[in-house]
Amino acid sequence: MTLSKFGKKFTRKAGITQLMDDLGSAMAGGDMLMLGGGNPAHIPEVQQRFRKRMEQILAEPDGFETLIGNYDGSRGNEAFIEALATLLQDAFGWDVTPKNIALTNGAQSGLCFLFNLFAGEMPDGSKKKVLFPLTPEYIGYADAGLTDDFFAARRPSIELLGDRLFKYHVNFDELEVGEDIGALCVSRPTNPTGNVLTDAEILHLDAIAEDRGIPLIIDGAYGTPFPNIIFEDARPFWSPNTILTMSLSKFGLPNLRTGIVIAPEQIASAIGEINGVLSLAPGGVGPKLAMDMVRSGEIMTISKEIIQPFYKQKAFQTLELFEQHLGDVPCRIHKPEGALFLWLWFRELPCTAAKLYERLKARNTLVVPGSFFFPGLENEYWQHKHECIRVTYAQNEQTVARGVETICDEVKRLYG
Numbered sequence: 001m002t003l004s005k006f007g008k009k010f011t012r013k014a015g016i017t018q019l020m021d022d023l024g025s026a027m028a029g030g031d032m033l034m035l036g037g038g039n040p041a042h043i044p045e046v047q048q049r050f051r052k053r054m055e056q057i058l059a060e061p062d063g064f065e066t067l068i069g070n071y072d073g074s075r076g077n078e079a080f081i082e083a084l085a086t087l088l089q090d091a092f093g094w095d096v097t098p099k100n101i102a103l104t105n106g107a108q109s110g111l112c113f114l115f116n117l118f119a120g121e122m123p124d125g126s127k128k129k130v131l132f133p134l135t136p137e138y139i140g141y142a143d144a145g146l147t148d149d150f151f152a153a154r155r156p157s158i159e160l161l162g163d164r165l166f167k168y169h170v171n172f173d174e175l176e177v178g179e180d181i182g183a184l185c186v187s188r189p190t191n192p193t194g195n196v197l198t199d200a201e202i203l204h205l206d207a208i209a210e211d212r213g214i215p216l217i218i219d220g221a222y223g224t225p226f227p228n229i230i231f232e233d234a235r236p237f238w239s240p241n242t243i244l245t246m247s248l249s250k251f252g253l254p255n256l257r258t259g260i261v262i263a264p265e266q267i268a269s270a271i272g273e274i275n276g277v278l279s280l281a282p283g284g285v286g287p288k289l290a291m292d293m294v295r296s297g298e299i300m301t302i303s304k305e306i307i308q309p310f311y312k313q314k315a316f317q318t319l320e321l322f323e324q325h326l327g328d329v330p331c332r333i334h335k336p337e338g339a340l341f342l343w344l345w346f347r348e349l350p351c352t353a354a355k356l357y358e359r360l361k362a363r364n365t366l367v368v369p370g371s372f373f374f375p376g377l378e379n380e381y382w383q384h385k386h387e388c389i390r391v392t393y394a395q396n397e398q399t400v401a402r403g404v405e406t407i408c409d410e411v412k413r414l415y416g
């Protein structure tokens, strides 16, 4: 059978799809140390709350039947959207009404819709791109454009911190935003690095975007107000020019596929219309399970008091393990500021990060090689892309500890 261009684009096995398959079979296989994937941890205190809420719903007359038996509207569950608008107004004073919100089947699809609303082929025949002002950036953006040559990206500036840490910053000196850019996008906190763009960087990016008449998309999959996996002081940000995406995945419901887009009314409405065409409506189970927590504001306290400390403790424990085991390997780690990952930079690594990934896999330890996290910089040679790996610390303590030891042992052998 002959596939269309669309068919060809979405079936060509991107490197990352192969890698995800690897991760999937490793999960099924059993004895791999899984420091590669992005699955959030199962946090008992959070899961118990969802279990209890589900039991309440099941005990209500017609509770089960309405949970599974009714479509929501194409913008998503209205009661949830109203509760969320109220929460954002009350907590942050944002001028957000239900008309500014649309739900999607996971933030991933919401981001894909947004990218294709602002970039690709424009009505006048010109072409526009989404610009990532700072790479490394989230691997999941890489193939989300419906046309080729869809993304542009810039290298960061690098601040060295002490002997072992470093931090990426937006290199504003090199950040030209030309007529061919339709939107700026950053994840905050950033997957894969755990970087949290500073308040000043966000304000500066917003000012640039506003000046160019384009939106600044902030992907808050790990950010505020929930799941709030942020270890630094970072002000939640919103402006009429900003589009913020959020998700219930890292709050503990990745399998219920609930993404949230907060945007100017016209854009929130467009998201609803795309939902209608592509999937009729977003799923309603996630919103129903989380609704009471949004109404009461508990979603923010659970994030602040349970989820954030849970990951923070793991982040710094894993960092300490690396510090203990790395010895004199010339490795720097991105300052852990949020999300679920440590980002390791091996200076002048004697092989590529992809090769290191293979060698670690042969020793039953899975990480993700850094070169996948540079969407928009695919055609640009930069040694740094091949010197980094992403390590997830969401798994249990023994798995992470054994994984860290194997990584350190393998790189010591490599540097010889």
Ligand SMILES: Cc1ncc(COP(=O)(O)O)c(C=O)c1O
Binding pocket: 038, 105, 106, 107, 108, 109, 138, 140, 187, 190, 191, 219, 221, 246, 247, 248, 249, 254, 257, 258, 259
């Ligand atoms: C930065 C970032 N954005 C978006 C997503 C997508 O999240 P969702 O599960 O809501 O589709 C992820 C998932 O890992 C992510 O890491």
